[in-house]
Amino acid sequence: MADLTTAAETRAPRAAADRGFATTLIWAGSVLLGLVLLAVLAGPLLVRWGPEEIDAAAALAAPGGAHPLGTDVNGMDILSRVLHAGRLDLGVAVASVALAVVLGTLLGVVAGYRGGLVDDVLMRFLDVFQAFPAFILALAVAALLGGGAPELILVIALVNAPAYARLVRAEVRTVREMPFVEASRTSGSSGLGTLWRHVLPNSLTPVRVIAPLNCGWAMLTLAGLSFLGLGVTVPTAEWGAMISLGAADVVAGRWWTSVPPGLMLLVSVLGFSLLGEGLQERAGVRR
Amino acid sequence: MRIARFTARRLLQAVPVLLGVIVVTFVLVRVLPGDPIRTILGPNATEADAAAARARYGLDKPMGEQFLDYLGGLFTGDLGVSIQSGQAVLGEMAVRLGPTLELVVIAVTIATLLATVLGIWSARRAGRAGDHTLRVLALVGNSLPEFWLGLVLILVVYSWLGWVPAPSGRVDPDTNLSLITGADLLDAALTGNGPAFASAAGHLVLPVATMVIVIVAPLLRSVRASALEVLGSEAYQAAAAHGLPERTLLRGYLARAALVRLPALAALVFGFAMGSTVLVEYVFSWQGFGQWALRGLLFRDYPVVQASVVVIALCYTLIFLVADVVQAVLDPRVRI
Numbered sequence: 001m002a003d004l005t006t007a008a009e010t011r012a013p014r015a016a017a018d019r020g021f022a023t024t025l026i027w028a029g030s031v032l033l034g035l036v037l038l039a040v041l042a043g044p045l046l047v048r049w050g051p052e053e054i055d056a057a058a059a060l061a062a063p064g065g066a067h068p069l070g071t072d073v074n075g076m077d078i079l080s081r082v083l084h085a086g087r088l089d090l091g092v093a094v095a096s097v098a099l100a101v102v103l104g105t106l107l108g109v110v111a112g113y114r115g116g117l118v119d120d121v122l123m124r125f126l127d128v129f130q131a132f133p134a135f136i137l138a139l140a141v142a143a144l145l146g147g148g149a150p151e152l153i154l155v156i157a158l159v160n161a162p163a164y165a166r167l168v169r170a171e172v173r174t175v176r177e178m179p180f181v182e183a184s185r186t187s188g189s190s191g192l193g194t195l196w197r198h199v200l201p202n203s204l205t206p207v208r209v210i211a212p213l214n215c216g217w218a219m220l221t222l223a224g225l226s227f228l229g230l231g232v233t234v235p236t237a238e239w240g241a242m243i244s245l246g247a248a249d250v251v252a253g254r255w256w257t258s259v260p261p262g263l264m265l266l267v268s269v270l271g272f273s274l275l276g277e278g279l280q281e282r283a284g285v286r287r
Numbered sequence: 288m289r290i291a292r293f294t295a296r297r298l299l300q301a302v303p304v305l306l307g308v309i310v311v312t313f314v315l316v317r318v319l320p321g322d323p324i325r326t327i328l329g330p331n332a333t334e335a336d337a338a339a340a341r342a343r344y345g346l347d348k349p350m351g352e353q354f355l356d357y358l359g360g361l362f363t364g365d366l367g368v369s370i371q372s373g374q375a376v377l378g379e380m381a382v383r384l385g386p387t388l389e390l391v392v393i394a395v396t397i398a399t400l401l402a403t404v405l406g407i408w409s410a411r412r413a414g415r416a417g418d419h420t421l422r423v424l425a426l427v428g429n430s431l432p433e434f435w436l437g438l439v440l441i442l443v444v445y446s447w448l449g450w451v452p453a454p455s456g457r458v459d460p461d462t463n464l465s466l467i468t469g470a471d472l473l474d475a476a477l478t479g480n481g482p483a484f485a486s487a488a489g490h491l492v493l494p495v496a497t498m499v500i501v502i503v504a505p506l507l508r509s510v511r512a513s514a515l516e517v518l519g520s521e522a523y524q525a526a527a528a529h530g531l532p533e534r535t536l537l538r539g540y541l542a543r544a545a546l547v548r549l550p551a552l553a554a555l556v557f558g559f560a561m562g563s564t565v566l567v568e569y570v571f572s573w574q575g576f577g578q579w580a581l582r583g584l585l586f587r588d589y590p591v592v593q594a595s596v597v598v599i600a601l602c603y604t605l606i607f608l609v610a611d612v613v614q615a616v617l618d619p620r621v622r623i
Contacts, residue, residue, distance in 0.1 A: 018413075018414055021414070021419055124303065124304075124307070125307075127303075127304045127307070128304055128307035128308055128311055131304050131305070131307075131308050131600040131603060131604055132308075132596075132599060132600055132603060133558040133559060133561045133562040133599070133603060134562065135559075135562030135563070135565070136561060136562050136565070136599055139562075139565060139581070139584070140584060140592075140596060143581075143584035143585060144315060144316065144319040144320075144321065144584075145319065146320065216429075216430060220430075220432050223432055223434075224432065224433075224434060224566055227432075227434045227566065227569075228565070228566065228569060228581065229585075230585075240432075240434075243432075243434065243435050243438065246438075247438055247570065250438045250441050250442045250446065251441065251445070251446060251453070251454065252446070253442065253446040253447065255442055258435065258438050258442075259439065259442070262432060262435035262438070262439065265432055265435065266427075266430055266431060266432065266435070269430035269431075269432075270426065270427060270430040272430075273426045273429055273430045274423075274426060277422075277426055
């Protein structure tokens with residue numbers, strides 16, 4: 001007992017300091033994401049040019065004048081495209097993570113709650129998908145499925161789902177053995193009722209913490225795929241595709257075609273990362 | 288003895304996974320839309336031309352038979368012939384692996400060293416300004432799109448400052464570097480070709496910097512976490528309370544404990560780097576394994592896709608296996 005109390009005492013100040021840091025991270029992340037959201041929702045209303053509108057007389061125009069951030073090689077306005085692209089990038093990222101969470105939770109609950117053969121088969125199946133680095137898997141599936149926003153949501157969700165399945169399965173296996181679950185069962189609740197009301201809500205804590213971090217990863221994956229020409233393609237406004245189009249300009253010293261979309265991407269992903277890190281720190285989840 | 292049994296068990300576990308990968312890749316690449324034959328024939332090719340080409344690559348046989356042929360080839364080291372180039376896949380791949388491994392190994396090594404030093408430094412200042420700054424910087428590194436970072440580095444260091452050679456290729460062709468392993472730096476050193484060594488090193492700076500910046504972040508976080516665990520442990524606190532010298536604490540207690548976790552981490556990062564390298568190679572026209580596999584995917588070059596996917600899965604699985612074994616050697620608790 002004695003050493004427990006001393007340990008608690010010595011660790012208390014550090015824990016308090018880090019709780020403050022966690023809150024700061026959560027706030028910083030939320031503010032960044034809020035600003036990005038405001039920019040991509042309200043911003044397009046304020047710019048003169050449409051995202052796919054071509055100003056043929058001003059291809060590769062430097063920033064200033066009619067085009068505050070210049071134009072790309074097709075004569076499309078960078079500012080307008082950067083703002084419009086955010087809707088697509090954020091939308092696809094959030095949708096794909098939501099889908100991954102649902103799919104993964106479903107698989108994880110089935111595997112963890114049923115156990116036995118179902119569990120073994122499901123887990124071995126997931127092993128095959130986890131034998132690849134995540135981005136490589138996304139690349140392969142996207143190349144085979146073809147681009148377009150719905151396909152990309154599916155691709156990113158499929159690549160992420162196994163990790164959620166594992167997380168949820170592990171939690172379910174612990175929660176399943178808890179006294180309150182046994183109580184629910186012995187008091188006559190159906191299996192499904194127990195699962196839905198008691199096991200599931202108590203198995204989702206790690207998912208809640210991981211999901212924001214995962215949204216950032218999903219954005220990077222989407223942009224990476226588009227950058228390689230496997231995702232959304234020009235003329236649709238998307239950050240990765242814009243960076244890809246601007247790649248050739250960089251060698252010539254023209255920064256405005258690729259730097260702005262990359263900065264927006266960085267700020268959005270950073271927002272998710274800060275939020276996720278803060279939540280993780282607060283939940284005390286170790287990585 | 289125990290280690291040997293542990294290794295054997297882990298190897299056996301890897302076999303079904305790899306078999307699964309082989310089957311899934313083989314079936315998926317054929318079932319999903321896209322036709323490799325159409326991409327090599329011109330727009331004027333007739334249906335008969337296509338059928339003839341299909342027969343030449345054995346694609347007219349039933350899928351089961353194709354699979355058995357392919358599996359038989361795998362066990363004899365024959366990975367088939369690329370539909371795009373008509374060259375043996377194994378030979379093509381051998382030339383491409385060197386440059387990519389060179390890039391990844393250098394980047395992972397630098398990142399690991401950097402992460403160990405910074406991670407321990409950060410953990411010892413946990414909760415203070417230096418630690419917080421470093422953690423936020425790590426998050427920024429974690430959030431950087433590597434392909435964009437590569438372009439920004441090219442913009443600043445090449446276009447504006449002119450400090451490095453143009454981002455195309457791996458070595459200046461004028462240096463007459465003879466190919467041995469495909470890893471240019473190594474080849475130049477082996478042949479004693481000074482100018483080629485300098486040129487290859489110059490070409491490596493930006494891609495390596497890009498990868499290091501991106502992969503040091505997750506490593507740093509993990510080193511910091513394990514160092515924090517040690518700092519909070521009773522053994523360390525007892526040692527510190529006994530007034531052991533700073534050096535002993537740092538080397539004997541902190542660094543060693545952090546290093547035990549390093550194999551598993553390095554494996555994870557290696558896998559992550561394999562994904563990154565596709566993008567980084569594309570940015571710097573590196574002409575390595577990643578770009579080769581990507582082109583195979585885009586043209587539905589079945590033998591190339593199958594070979595590259597299986598090789599990646601094999602590498603990934605083996606790296607984790609090696610990491611587990613090394614960890615089992617270092618930390619007896621794992622073996623149970």
